Amino acid sequence: MKILLIGHGKMGQAIEEFAIQRGHSLVATVDV
Numbered sequence: 001m002k003i004l005l006i007g008h009g010k011m012g013q014a015i016e017e018f019a020i021q022r023g024h025s026l027v028a029t030v031d032v
Helices: 010-021
Strands: 002-006 025-030
Touching (some): 002 010, 010 025
Parallel strands (some): 002 025
């Protein structure tokens, strides 16, 4: 699954780590 993160706070970092462990790819991270 391709994932776009909005924000890179503690929750964004946790989601990124979890997604990578499950084999998903992060397409971009938008920090507002």
